[in-house]
Amino acid sequence: MSELTLTSAVVLSFLSVAFFLAFVRLLRGPTLPDRVVALDLIAVVGIGFVSAYAIASDQSILLNVASVMALIGFLGTVAFAYYLRRKA
Amino acid sequence: MTLFLLNVLLALAWTALTGELTATNMVIGFLLGYGTLWMARRADAPSGYFKKARQVIKFAFFFLWELLKANLRVTYDILTPRHRMRPAIIAVPLDAKTDMEISFLANLITLTPGTLSLEVSNDRRVLFIHAMYVTDADQFRRDIKRGLEQRLLEVLR
Amino acid sequence: MTSLILSTATTYLLPLLLLLSVYLLLHGHDVPGGGFVGGVVAAAAFALYAIAHGVEEARRVLHTHPRTLIGLGLLTALLSGVIAFVSNEPFLKGLWTTVTLPVEWKLGTPTLFDVGVYLVVVGVTLMIIFSVAED
Amino acid sequence: MQTVMAFVVGALYAAGLYLMMRRSIFKLIIGLALLSHGSNLFLFLMGYLTRGGPPITPPEAVRPVAPFADPLPQALILTAIVIGFGVQAFAVVLIRRAHETLGTDDLDKMQSTDVD
Amino acid sequence: MLIAVVSGFVFSLAVPLLHRTVRNVTDWLVVLLPFSLFIYFSFLTQPIAAGGVLSSSHAWAPSVGVNLSFVLDGLSLLFAILISGIGALVFLYSSGYFKGHSGLGRFYAYLLIFMASMLGLVLSDNVIALFIFWELTSLSSYLLIGFDHERSSARSAARQALLVTSVGGLALLAGLLLLGEAGGSFELSQLLREREAIRSHRFYVPIVVLIMVAAFTKSAQFPFHFWLPNAMEAPAPVSTYLHSATMVKAGIYLLARLSPVLGGARIWQGTIVVVGAITMLIGACLAIKETDIKRILAYSTVSILGVLTFLLGLGTRAAVEAAVAYLFIHALYKAGLFLVAGIIDHETGIRDVTRLSGLARIMPVTALAAAVAGLSMAGLPPLFGFIGKELLYTATLQAPLANSILTAAVLLTSALLVAVAGIVSLGPFIGRTMTLSEKHGGVPLTMTAGPVVLAGLGLLIGLLPNLVAGRIVSSAVGAVLAQPAAIKLALLHGLTVQLGLSGLTFALGVTAYLRRDALRRAVSRFDLGTALGPAKGYSLTLDGMTALARLQTRILQSGHLHIYLFIILAVTVGLVGSWLVRYYGLMRLEGWADIRFYEFLTALVIVAATIVIVRASSRLFSVVALGVVGYSMGIIYIIFGAPDLAMTQFSIDTLTVILLLLVLYRLPRYARYSTTLERLRDAAIALAVGVLVTGLTLAATAVPPISQISSYFAENSYLLAKGRNVVNVILVDFRAFDTLGEITVLAVAAIGVYSLMKLRGNGSDG
Amino acid sequence: MQDAVCAALMIAGTFFMVVGGVGVIRFPDLYMRVSSSTKASTLGAGFILLSLAFHFNELGTTMRAVATITFLVVTGPVSAHLISRAAYGIGVRLWEGTIRDELRGRYNPDTNVVESVELESNEDERPQAP
Amino acid sequence: MKVLLLLPLLIPLLTAIISLLVWDRRLQRIFGVIGMAGLLGSAVGLLRTVCKEGIQAVQVGGWPAPFGITLVADVFAAIMVVMAGLMGLAVMVYSLTSMDKRRESFGYYPLTHIMLMGVCGSFLTGDIFNLYVWFEVMLIASFVLTELGSEKAQLEGAIKYVTLNLVSSALFLTAVGVLYGMVGTLNMADLANQLAKVKPSGLVTTASMLFFLAFGIKAAVFPLFFWLPASYHTPPVSVSAIFAALLTKVGVYALIRVFSLLFTGQTAATHGLILAVAGLTMATGVLGAVAQNDFRRLLSFHIVSQIGYMIMGLGLFTPLGLAGSIFHIVHNMLAKTNLFLISGVVHRVKGTYQLSSLGGLSRSSPGLAILFLVSAFSLAGMPPLSGFWSKLILVQAGLQAREYTIVAVALVVSLLTLYSMTKIWNEVFWKTDPAEGEQEPAKTDSFGEAESSLALLAPIVVIGCLIVSIGLAAQPVFALFEKAAHQLMNPAEYIRAVLGELP
Numbered sequence A: 001m002s003e004l005t006l007t008s009a010v011v012l013s014f015l016s017v018a019f020f021l022a023f024v025r026l027l028r029g030p031t032l033p034d035r036v037v038a039l040d041l042i043a044v045v046g047i048g049f050v051s052a053y054a055i056a057s058d059q060s061i062l063l064n065v066a067s068v069m070a071l072i073g074f075l076g077t078v079a080f081a082y083y084l085r086r087k088a
Numbered sequence B: 001m002t003l004f005l006l007n008v009l010l011a012l013a014w015t016a017l018t019g020e021l022t023a024t025n026m027v028i029g030f031l032l033g034y035g036t037l038w039m040a041r042r043a044d045a046p047s048g049y050f051k052k053a054r055q056v057i058k059f060a061f062f063f064l065w066e067l068l069k070a071n072l073r074v075t076y077d078i079l080t081p082r083h084r085m086r087p088a089i090i091a092v093p094l095d096a097k098t099d100m101e102i103s104f105l106a107n108l109i110t111l112t113p114g115t116l117s118l119e120v121s122n123d124r125r126v127l128f129i130h131a132m133y134v135t136d137a138d139q140f141r142r143d144i145k146r147g148l149e150q151r152l153l154e155v156l157r
Numbered sequence C: 001m002t003s004l005i006l007s008t009a010t011t012y013l014l015p016l017l018l019l020l021s022v023y024l025l026l027h028g029h030d031v032p033g034g035g036f037v038g039g040v041v042a043a044a045a046f047a048l049y050a051i052a053h054g055v056e057e058a059r060r061v062l063h064t065h066p067r068t069l070i071g072l073g074l075l076t077a078l079l080s081g082v083i084a085f086v087s088n089e090p091f092l093k094g095l096w097t098t099v100t101l102p103v104e105w106k107l108g109t110p111t112l113f114d115v116g117v118y119l120v121v122v123g124v125t126l127m128i129i130f131s132v133a134e135d
Numbered sequence D: 001m002q003t004v005m006a007f008v009v010g011a012l013y014a015a016g017l018y019l020m021m022r023r024s025i026f027k028l029i030i031g032l033a034l035l036s037h038g039s040n041l042f043l044f045l046m047g048y049l050t051r052g053g054p055p056i057t058p059p060e061a062v063r064p065v066a067p068f069a070d071p072l073p074q075a076l077i078l079t080a081i082v083i084g085f086g087v088q089a090f091a092v093v094l095i096r097r098a099h100e101t102l103g104t105d106d107l108d109k110m111q112s113t114d115v116d
Numbered sequence E: 001m002l003i004a005v006v007s008g009f010v011f012s013l014a015v016p017l018l019h020r021t022v023r024n025v026t027d028w029l030v031v032l033l034p035f036s037l038f039i040y041f042s043f044l045t046q047p048i049a050a051g052g053v054l055s056s057s058h059a060w061a062p063s064v065g066v067n068l069s070f071v072l073d074g075l076s077l078l079f080a081i082l083i084s085g086i087g088a089l090v091f092l093y094s095s096g097y098f099k100g101h102s103g104l105g106r107f108y109a110y111l112l113i114f115m116a117s118m119l120g121l122v123l124s125d126n127v128i129a130l131f132i133f134w135e136l137t138s139l140s141s142y143l144l145i146g147f148d149h150e151r152s153s154a155r156s157a158a159r160q161a162l163l164v165t166s167v168g169g170l171a172l173l174a175g176l177l178l179l180g181e182a183g184g185s186f187e188l189s190q191l192l193r194e195r196e197a198i199r200s201h202r203f204y205v206p207i208v209v210l211i212m213v214a215a216f217t218k219s220a221q222f223p224f225h226f227w228l229p230n231a232m233e234a235p236a237p238v239s240t241y242l243h244s245a246t247m248v249k250a251g252i253y254l255l256a257r258l259s260p261v262l263g264g265a266r267i268w269q270g271t272i273v274v275v276g277a278i279t280m281l282i283g284a285c286l287a288i289k290e291t292d293i294k295r296i297l298a299y300s301t302v303s304i305l306g307v308l309t310f311l312l313g314l315g316t317r318a319a320v321e322a323a324v325a326y327l328f329i330h331a332l333y334k335a336g337l338f339l340v341a342g343i344i345d346h347e348t349g350i351r352d353v354t355r356l357s358g359l360a361r362i363m364p365v366t367a368l369a370a371a372v373a374g375l376s377m378a379g380l381p382p383l384f385g386f387i388g389k390e391l392l393y394t395a396t397l398q399a400p401l402a403n404s405i406l407t408a409a410v411l412l413t414s415a416l417l418v419a420v421a422g423i424v425s426l427g428p429f430i431g432r433t434m435t436l437s438e439k440h441g442g443v444p445l446t447m448t449a450g451p452v453v454l455a456g457l458g459l460l461i462g463l464l465p466n467l468v469a470g471r472i473v474s475s476a477v478g479a480v481l482a483q484p485a486a487i488k489l490a491l492l493h494g495l496t497v498q499l500g501l502s503g504l505t506f507a508l509g510v511t512a513y514l515r516r517d518a519l520r521r522a523v524s525r526f527d528l529g530t531a532l533g534p535a536k537g538y539s540l541t542l543d544g545m546t547a548l549a550r551l552q553t554r555i556l557q558s559g560h561l562h563i564y565l566f567i568i569l570a571v572t573v574g575l576v577g578s579w580l581v582r583y584y585g586l587m588r589l590e591g592w593a594d595i596r597f598y599e600f601l602t603a604l605v606i607v608a609a610t611i612v613i614v615r616a617s618s619r620l621f622s623v624v625a626l627g628v629v630g631y632s633m634g635i636i637y638i639i640f641g642a643p644d645l646a647m648t649q650f651s652i653d654t655l656t657v658i659l660l661l662l663v664l665y666r667l668p669r670y671a672r673y674s675t676t677l678e679r680l681r682d683a684a685i686a687l688a689v690g691v692l693v694t695g696l697t698l699a700a701t702a703v704p705p706i707s708q709i710s711s712y713f714a715e716n717s718y719l720l721a722k723g724r725n726v727v728n729v730i731l732v733d734f735r736a737f738d739t740l741g742e743i744t745v746l747a748v749a750a751i752g753v754y755s756l757m758k759l760r761g762n763g764s765d766g
Numbered sequence F: 001m002q003d004a005v006c007a008a009l010m011i012a013g014t015f016f017m018v019v020g021g022v023g024v025i026r027f028p029d030l031y032m033r034v035s036s037s038t039k040a041s042t043l044g045a046g047f048i049l050l051s052l053a054f055h056f057n058e059l060g061t062t063m064r065a066v067a068t069i070t071f072l073v074v075t076g077p078v079s080a081h082l083i084s085r086a087a088y089g090i091g092v093r094l095w096e097g098t099i100r101d102e103l104r105g106r107y108n109p110d111t112n113v114v115e116s117v118e119l120e121s122n123e124d125e126r127p128q129a130p
Numbered sequence G: 001m002k003v004l005l006l007l008p009l010l011i012p013l014l015t016a017i018i019s020l021l022v023w024d025r026r027l028q029r030i031f032g033v034i035g036m037a038g039l040l041g042s043a044v045g046l047l048r049t050v051c052k053e054g055i056q057a058v059q060v061g062g063w064p065a066p067f068g069i070t071l072v073a074d075v076f077a078a079i080m081v082v083m084a085g086l087m088g089l090a091v092m093v094y095s096l097t098s099m100d101k102r103r104e105s106f107g108y109y110p111l112t113h114i115m116l117m118g119v120c121g122s123f124l125t126g127d128i129f130n131l132y133v134w135f136e137v138m139l140i141a142s143f144v145l146t147e148l149g150s151e152k153a154q155l156e157g158a159i160k161y162v163t164l165n166l167v168s169s170a171l172f173l174t175a176v177g178v179l180y181g182m183v184g185t186l187n188m189a190d191l192a193n194q195l196a197k198v199k200p201s202g203l204v205t206t207a208s209m210l211f212f213l214a215f216g217i218k219a220a221v222f223p224l225f226f227w228l229p230a231s232y233h234t235p236p237v238s239v240s241a242i243f244a245a246l247l248t249k250v251g252v253y254a255l256i257r258v259f260s261l262l263f264t265g266q267t268a269a270t271h272g273l274i275l276a277v278a279g280l281t282m283a284t285g286v287l288g289a290v291a292q293n294d295f296r297r298l299l300s301f302h303i304v305s306q307i308g309y310m311i312m313g314l315g316l317f318t319p320l321g322l323a324g325s326i327f328h329i330v331h332n333m334l335a336k337t338n339l340f341l342i343s344g345v346v347h348r349v350k351g352t353y354q355l356s357s358l359g360g361l362s363r364s365s366p367g368l369a370i371l372f373l374v375s376a377f378s379l380a381g382m383p384p385l386s387g388f389w390s391k392l393i394l395v396q397a398g399l400q401a402r403e404y405t406i407v408a409v410a411l412v413v414s415l416l417t418l419y420s421m422t423k424i425w426n427e428v429f430w431k432t433d434p435a436e437g438e439q440e441p442a443k444t445d446s447f448g449e450a451e452s453s454l455a456l457l458a459p460i461v462v463i464g465c466l467i468v469s470i471g472l473a474a475q476p477v478f479a480l481f482e483k484a485a486h487q488l489m490n491p492a493e494y495i496r497a498v499l500g501e502l503p
């Protein structure tokens, strides 16, 4: 169990780095779709983070959160695309 | 289809019998059920189920292989300092006809690293793909049609 | 937004999402979820449908006016609280009964209350999104 | 971490309020959203941060395994978030409608109800 | 006595309706009420004079010490007789004056309210009840002065009278409440017993000042005298009743009533004497200056009110005697003259004395009554006025201080008033006969009755002064002095100094009358400042207040939302911050060590995204960044054991983003509206609030609490509430009531959005 | 054994996510960044969810994990498609090294109509009118 | 009869639900009135029970206090609920004629009911977070009512109203959080017990400042009142009227509740502050009114000014002072609502709220004129109307507490109130109508023609009669308020009713 805990601690840190990288892209843009892609990635990394955290803390129920995030992140991206398309 | 359902029922029966409600046990049950059904199949009443199952598995392995190949290429490109890509947007004519077929194909293309389904023409006859490693446009078109599209349509039709 | 790929995907996603929403609603008492999140997921499903196929179509699939859902939801929540009056208990007192269907199913007024929340959330979210999107 | 988050809360309040003091109606809305994030996080901190255990009773147990997070602030925040969402949704549409009807997004041009 | 007071109020409710249905009967009914009251009070003179005191008490609001307790003693009886008696005549007069006027019913109602209030005022033993009636007289006088409300001068005069007397009213309230505090009761009869305690109480000076302000405003004393002449916008019956006979004397009544309790001290005496004397002189001078007959009468009233005031201030037995007698006398002749003025105005439409002449031939009865009243005013024997003047001089000559100055002042005033008497009661009736524009049908009997009766009474009492001396004047004087007094009045006392002074007065007065035009010019040139001073002060006060109000409103209610916010935040920082700073020591910044990398990075992203939002130049960028804040908060919630919260946060956040996107493309691009300075200012206050909240967080959780509530929830959520997810159990069971409210909010928000989007076009407002 | 598989899957997932993150930073245009991010969403999240399923090894959890993976696999490419399509619609530039663009001129942003291309490899007959 | 505590919440909710489900304008009108009558009936029943049997408490959900949410009704709360029901019914009947069809079709009636639900919930709850929830219910309904109709001025006013009230909500939530962070409970009775134990008490006072700000904004005290004059005059008059009757009073109620139950540790500081704010509120509010030339704006500023009197008694913090505050609240609800309703009738007859364009109404509508006079003079504290008594009591309480400055301010402000009331009277009723020549001569029918609708006038007449009756029968009314004040000053009874006999 302790190895897995250690692994998950490392994994969580790396995931947060991925999270941060995506955020950097979000800052840099330059176009709105770039930022939206970054936001989408942030949501997905978030799903990964939650799943990894579920393993780390041995809470299977966090999977529910991941499921909802998957759906919700998708909806957000679709909405942005809808907006851009409508604006075009 | 009925055979598939039967297979699922057999898997459920297995898990109930063993009393171990885990995913692993469920998969074992499914495989055992498949074997049972395969052995119990009757030569005089051929079913598409086993053929389809083989096709699906074949296609899955094909796709996973493609996925891995492409992935390695893109990952390598990302992690090494110099970019090697030759991106292009290529129009690929479609043989896929139904919504289901077109979407399935487009999504699989997008799932493959390095390619991205950008647009479908309004008459649904052309798929525009953004690809990162294009040496020759016509070659790319052929790869898509012969590789992914053909195999996919085999499974779906 | 006319995207063949989106509308096809949505057609298949809608039932999946509704299933998820019901799961969240019914299991919310024991695991993360509940009427609110369940309702949002259900509403998101219809919102997705509205984006892919248009608001008109989504209204048709929903069958009722969102406002009716809100009313029904509030009514359900209110009823779940008022039931307690029958047995001379205070408002919103949780009353439980166990129904033995194929599996044992505990049923209580708090569940009913959560159903009310679910309906209200679906109705509200859709009423807002539909009326803004139709503009 | 409690201390770090206290500063995050402060930042959210400050940013939210600063944006609300801008003259563009859209910034007002964004500011409101940040402010509501801030007060939710504030409430969360009031239960004191506990890592790991959500307040959920595992199967075969009759109470959550300690240490678990304080459930009450969570419930309060949930209520507050949802209320905040309702109010914000209304405010967003209100502002959109106001802009459409009044023809400006400059809050300083909206004085007719105060000044004769 | 309750019936005597209340009947007027009750009747006033019925009168407008009655007047609409049975007009002629109503005219008589309204006269009947004051007349029967007059009879009632007249019959009481005997027992009261015999030293009896009538009282009755009815609880009203005993918890706050307010009772309808009435006491009838000599002083109140004198007033009650004047109020009911002159009231009856005025009602009678009004029926003629307003014949055919559609508002007569309303007029009767107002007048009845006034009469009842006035009776209540003079009969009340409870000072709060007295105050209530006092205010009601102000109120009814407002309505009466403004009766002719289509004229803007009538409206503003009514308002002026109301405001000036209300200043006094408020002072009275404060004074009486303090008096109650000091004396331990609101009943006058009780207070009288506590007078020593009151005089030595630390509230004594404030009480005296406040009571005097009340009395001076009501009785038009300098510098509040200006409202009275302006109130001549009122119809003649009103001027007669309110502005000469009764209401303006309420202040005098108050001073008389309270002098046993408060009197004696230097501040009381000195101030009242000085103010009264100044008022007396100024009133007389201003009366000479005027040409409008009603304004002349008004100023002469001011002058007499000054006389009464300073007499009460002197407080000697002779002075009180003179005051009581003069009050009675003045009520008779001035009411008569006002009624006459009303007749003149009514018949000719002219009130300018320089244009009036020869009316004696047109209205002989009126002229006769005017002449008799005028003689009383001038203080000639054998009229009651003469007796008054004698008493007046007696009082000044016996004054404990400055008697020569006072006597001189009274002499001057009286002489001027003689001239005034000539101007108003002689001038219009003699000389060349005027030609009246329309056919004149003779003055109706209802209108002449009043002046004739009043003038006749003046003559009668002058001849037989002891008709009233023993019964009314003595007991009134006794009440003021708080000791029994037996007074004999006589027309002639032989050759005394007073008689000489009276003669001198008359001689000077006649001279002044003959040279009235020159005098008028002289006074006009001379006393501009005094005339305009207080009146100008009033208008300056009003203008100043309006200007201040405008300025304040412009500053506070500026219409700038960001300024509103700024002020609110500044107050927040000030109030909360000042307290928090005192407890700064409580905040601990430990816990820095217990930070994990991914937690810190997530927190960093929240802050960074927040900064991005603040600095974003595009709206969409800020929406995207807002999404990041939401997601990161969700991660924080996950890490610290709040999966439900995370889920909800993600869902809500996405819904918000969707909503923003849906409305966004209708909104314009970001514009920078504010200046750098404004931005810095706002940033400073926003940061201050941020620091404050951080400090609060640290302070409030300095000791991590063990919440009993939460432990209970965790302990019982599965066992009692049958749910494993404690948060959800709280939401749908332990605190389901909150959730019920929450979904109601959502429902309303949806209706709101729906109406905003779908309800178009302009609706009628109503 | 189970833990080892679990850890391996988790590490693999994390690896893809980090790579996706780096790709999003490094790739020069939007379309390539989309490619990179989609990979993270499908492979990265997929692996970690698989790891989760293995770790807990309960039927319910596994089924939900599989459902979530399915959901991600379906929605990932759809959102990639939608966003890049929208980006093309509003004229987000391709990298200057892009060798050809066969969509250019065939998309009309005002009508949202995408014209077809006549290519010889259309094997079948024309589709029936809808 | 514990259900009586719930009915004031459940009846409006049920009415709103039925309206939502039916959504027919005509039926909504009927349900609207029936629902309000039911609310008033249950409120009166509650008040009677509370007076007879003492403070009533009910544990919602059956969870014992302090764990669940408790509803509590002391005399003060019950009085407020009765007033809410009364004002609700009056305005609802008035709306039958005055509200336009468009607004009626977009949920005016259910919105009003939900607002009343929020108001009653705020009065009755014994839980600080639950109070937040009911505040929000009330607020969101009022937001929608403010904008309903989407006219220019409404939208403009609504933005300010919404923004500033949301800031207040955020402060409120922060304040609740601080309390929870300090003592870990939300039940107000329990909080009263726990906060008394917190050392040092200065931290509690810090929290109390947050509450003061949050409720101060809602109550519209100086210098936090900006939202009110910016928005109250923009919606239809029946909405203004119900707002004037209820919303700020809920803020005042909350101030009184927390500063008599929870924050009594450092009264010199806290209540001194309240007293100072009271004075400034009276003064700035009335000066604001003096500057106005629009009927409803003038009335709106007066709301602010009168709030000063309401919290003056709290600042004095004596039984008499609190009784005065309660008296003033009740009186002001009646008088101010009636004035708004009258302004609506005037607007209906003349089509404007501008004082300069109005006139002639004392001749054309003498009945209305009398009703105005009664309400206006009552507002100015003229005897023997209701406003006189509250002024008298407050001034008396102020003198007893030796707070002479506030007494002076209160008196001067009442003079200025009288000034601005006579301004309206002079302009609207006495002055001749500037447009008289252009129209047909005004009718001398006692209520004019357009106003002859019974539904429009009945509420005004009834409220007018109440103002007079309270003035004449001040003793029983005051005795009730005294009882309420006594309960507020002695929270032990409240705490016992909620928590039971436990120590």
Ligand code: NA
Pocket (backbone or CB within 6 Å): B109, B110, B111, B112, B113, B114, B115, B116, F035, F038
């Ligand atoms: Na791809």
Ligand code: NA
Pocket (backbone or CB within 6 Å): C092, C093, C094, C110, E732, E733, E734, E736, G060, G061, G062
């Ligand atoms: Na319950």
